[in-house]
Amino acid sequence: MAISSFTSPMLLLPLVLLLAISTTTQANDPDILTDFVTPNSSSVDASFFTYSGLRNFYNPDQKNFTVVKASMKEFPALNGQSVSYAVLQFPPAAVNPPHTHPRAAELLVVMMGTLEVGFVDTTNVLYNQTLQEGDMFVFPKGLVHFQYNRNHNQSAIAVSAFGSANAGLLSVPKSVFTTGIDENVLAMSFKTDVPTVQKIELGNVV
Ligand SMILES: *[C@@H]1O[C@H](CO)[C@@H](O)[C@H](O)[C@H]1NC(C)=O
Ligand SMILES: *[C@@H]1O[C@H](CO)[C@@H](O)[C@H](O)[C@H]1NC(C)=O
Ligand SMILES: *[C@@H]1O[C@H](CO)[C@@H](O)[C@H](O)[C@H]1NC(C)=O
Ligand SMILES: *[C@@H]1O[C@H](CO)[C@@H](O)[C@H](O)[C@H]1NC(C)=O
Numbered sequence: 037m038a039i040s041s042f043t044s045p046m047l048l049l050p051l052v053l054l055l056a057i058s059t060t061t062q063a064n065d066p067d068i069l070t071d072f073v074t075p076n077s078s079s080v081d082a083s084f085f086t087y088s089g090l091r092n093f094y095n096p097d098q099k100n101f102t103v104v105k106a107s108m109k110e111f112p113a114l115n116g117q118s119v120s121y122a123v124l125q126f127p128p129a130a131v132n133p134p135h136t137h138p139r140a141a142e143l144l145v146v147m148m149g150t151l152e153v154g155f156v157d158t159t160n161v162l163y164n165q166t167l168q169e170g171d172m173f174v175f176p177k178g179l180v181h182f183q184y185n186r187n188h189n190q191s192a193i194a195v196s197a198f199g200s201a202n203a204g205l206l207s208v209p210k211s212v213f214t215t216g217i218d219e220n221v222l223a224m225s226f227k228t229d230v231p232t233v234q235k236i237e238l239g240n241v242v
């Protein structure tokens with residue numbers, strides 16, 4: 037084959053498309069062309085860059101897993117800065133069910149207690165770990181992961197940083213069982229029957 041045929045536009049097209057796709061799938065938050073993004077043209081002061089929503093977040097009487105987010109929605113100054121936080125509180129035996137963040141990796145650090153964490157890669161291999169206070173764990177972008185406080189006596193607290201101002205959240209139980217997917221589809225997918233699917237749907241899916 038002549039060298040020149042490699043440079044013909046028709047042959048280059050797939051390559052260009054491939055590059056375009058790989059660039060898209062690796063994309064992070066878009067770069068901004070200003071120092072920061074303000075919600076309107078009015079001038080802002082330091083309070084715009086301050087978020088106090090995590091003060092007194094710890095509630096020792098809390099019985100359920102709770103998350104307090106500081107993402108673009110709660111803290112508009114993060115728009116365009118590609119960072120955000122979430123603070124996770126796990127009462128004894130609480131679980132953060134399997135979920136993904138489609139737009140960012142998550143870097144979790146345990147501030148109090150112990151935490152079992154894990155994620156599953158695209159070949160269905162589970163990577164799990166038991167973290168002590170001070171330990172860090174990274175959940176790669178887009179992969180299904182969970183956290184569990186196996187200790188039935190002590191609360192755990194963790195802080196998670198995200199490489200996106202709006203990492204997004206897709207809960208596996210919620211997206212599968214609360215969105216109206218045909219129960220026959222779910223029954224066949226989980227190799228069970230419709231009554232079992234309905235039992236899960238009627239439970240308090242989180
Ligand atoms: C414009 O932004 C400032 C700072 O966030 C805010 O205080 C003000 O209410 C906004 N005004 C309008 C019209 O949205
Ligand atoms: C805790 O979770 C239970 C079961 O999911 C629910 O019924 C209850 O309302 C929750 N309590 C709070 C304070 O959110
Ligand atoms: C990982 O999970 C398995 C159960 O799937 C459990 O037996 C094991 O103790 C866990 N490992 C760690 C380090 O938590
Ligand atoms: C947790 O509390 C139970 C009952 O109070 C006790 O039997 C158990 O030893 C405690 N476990 C730990 C790890 O402290």
